Amino acid sequence: MPGSLKANGAVGRLAETVAYGPEIFARFVRALKGRNKVDAPVRLAEMAAGLLSIRGEASGVALARQLLDEYLEASDADKLAFLLELAREFGPDQKALERSVAAWMKKPSGATALALHQAAESRRQELIRRMNQAPGGTATLVSMREDVLRNLKAEPDLAPLDADFVHLLSSWFNRGFLRMHRIDWSTPAEILERIIRYEAVHEISSWDDLRRRIDPSDRQCFGFFHPALGNDPLVFVEVALTEGIPSAIAPLLAEKRKPIDPSKADTAVFYSISNCHMGLRGVSFGNFLIKQVVEELSREFAGLQTFATLSPVPGFTRWLAKEAASRDGALLTPGDRDRLEPLTRSDVELSDRLLEAAKPALNNALLTYLFDAKDGTAKSLDPVSRFHLGNGARLDRVHWAADTSSKGLKQALGFMVSYVYELQAVERNHEAYVSKGEIAMSPALSRSVAAMRKRREQKE
Numbered sequence: 001m002p003g004s005l006k007a008n009g010a011v012g013r014l015a016e017t018v019a020y021g022p023e024i025f026a027r028f029v030r031a032l033k034g035r036n037k038v039d040a041p042v043r044l045a046e047m048a049a050g051l052l053s054i055r056g057e058a059s060g061v062a063l064a065r066q067l068l069d070e071y072l073e074a075s076d077a078d079k080l081a082f083l084l085e086l087a088r089e090f091g092p093d094q095k096a097l098e099r100s101v102a103a104w105m106k107k108p109s110g111a112t113a114l115a116l117h118q119a120a121e122s123r124r125q126e127l128i129r130r131m132n133q134a135p136g137g138t139a140t141l142v143s144m145r146e147d148v149l150r151n152l153k154a155e156p157d158l159a160p161l162d163a164d165f166v167h168l169l170s171s172w173f174n175r176g177f178l179r180m181h182r183i184d185w186s187t188p189a190e191i192l193e194r195i196i197r198y199e200a201v202h203e204i205s206s207w208d209d210l211r212r213r214i215d216p217s218d219r220q221c222f223g224f225f226h227p228a229l230g231n232d233p234l235v236f237v238e239v240a241l242t243e244g245i246p247s248a249i250a251p252l253l254a255e256k257r258k259p260i261d262p263s264k265a266d267t268a269v270f271y272s273i274s275n276c277h278m279g280l281r282g283v284s285f286g287n288f289l290i291k292q293v294v295e296e297l298s299r300e301f302a303g304l305q306t307f308a309t310l311s312p313v314p315g316f317t318r319w320l321a322k323e324a325a326s327r328d329g330a331l332l333t334p335g336d337r338d339r340l341e342p343l344t345r346s347d348v349e350l351s352d353r354l355l356e357a358a359k360p361a362l363n364n365a366l367l368t369y370l371f372d373a374k375d376g377t378a379k380s381l382d383p384v385s386r387f388h389l390g391n392g393a394r395l396d397r398v399h400w401a402a403d404t405s406s407k408g409l410k411q412a413l414g415f416m417v418s419y420v421y422e423l424q425a426v427e428r429n430h431e432a433y434v435s436k437g438e439i440a441m442s443p444a445l446s447r448s449v450a451a452m453r454k455r456r457e458q459k460e
Contacts, residue, residue: 392426
């Protein structure tokens with residue numbers, strides 16, 4: 001594991017030699033010349049400390065761009081070492097923080113509280129702000145945060161750095177800066193290429209496949225864009241205008257599908273929502289996109305009465321394998337566990353006959369997963385469910401054999417789920433879910449869930 005660079009004295013040496021004034025950047029660059037033998041993480045740490053010391057705006061922007069360029073060119077190991085240095089050595093000024101704590105304890109006031117707040121802020125946050133001033137800095141910082149997330153599980157020391165990134169990115173990418181644009185066949189090719197690349201739910205296999213999704217009059221696609229990222233979308237949603245809520249994905253994506261007259265559609269189906277940048281994970285804007293698309297479609301197509309999803313259940317099979325293998329699990333009945341365990345084996349060849357034979361147990365297991373399996377915050381374990389319920393949607397229905405592609409069978413044994421957005425109930429549903437963990441559901445699902453729980457209590 002890469003260690004701290006403090007032992008090398010990199011940051012300390014720079015702090016001792018740096019001087020203020022307009023010549024600082026030129027002096028700093030000259031000091032770096034001829035230092036190619038210095039390890040990249042040390043050089044990057046020196047540049048980061050220098051960037052925090054510079055007072056001149058122009059010189060600071062130039063150094064920020066050089067720092068980001070060198071980071072992009074560094075090896076994965078050197079990037080990780082530098083990120084760990086930021087996490088470990090660029091926190092708050094401890095002495096200033098101690099003085100501010102003492103001042104607040106002695107005399108609590110608005111002034112001492114403000115001073116304490118400012119002293120508690122890590123030096124990383126100011127460093128990230130300064131790097132963001134460089135041309136193209138925002139995109140590079142999003143990429144840097146991707147590196148943090150890729151290493152976070154193995155390197156928990158990166159958690160404070162990740163928290164700083166989330167704090168700043170949430171401000172820079174708040175709803176006020178985002179612009180929604182419709183994406184159709186006349187959209188610049190640069191954006192369309194990215195839509196093909198970023199599609200994360202149902203792979204787009206070709207340009208013809210893309211055209212079938214965005215060109216017909218009964219198909220819509222919308223994306224959020226940010227000025228700092230230009231034509232690179234943040235998130236996009238694909239919508240099908242239909243008559244009723246569909247029960248399977250294949251007919252929506254069929255090559256020889258016959259479009260319907262949009263004026264006859266009564267339902268808008270959100271069948272794919274793709275976040276485009278891993279570095280923006282945890283920065284919420286997909287919910288704003290859905291709500292704005294609902295408003296846009298409502299204005300354009302007066303006949304639309306229902307706004308629903310046809311959503312994957314990406315964590316179901318993984319959860320089921322764990323529960324079926326557990327002899328002490330309380331969420332499955334012993335009988336269902338025995339019936340379902342064979343379906344979760346890695347060497348099993350799933351077939352219609354095999355799935356049909358286990359259908360009652362699978363239905364019970366899916367309802368258990370959606371309504372009773374919770375994460376560490378007592379919210380739904382499934383990420384897609386957590387997203388839609390947190391946005392105020394109602395869990396409306398489950399669909400058997402809705403996605404029989406290899407991906408659909410692998411992640412959810414063919415199940416898909418529909419969530420419905422009722423505009424008059426969204427705020428109420430959101431509040432009930434966030435504050436109490438209550439899941440809004442259709443009457444039919446409510447009856448099914450009650451029966452499932454009663455059966456589990458009887459421990460068939």
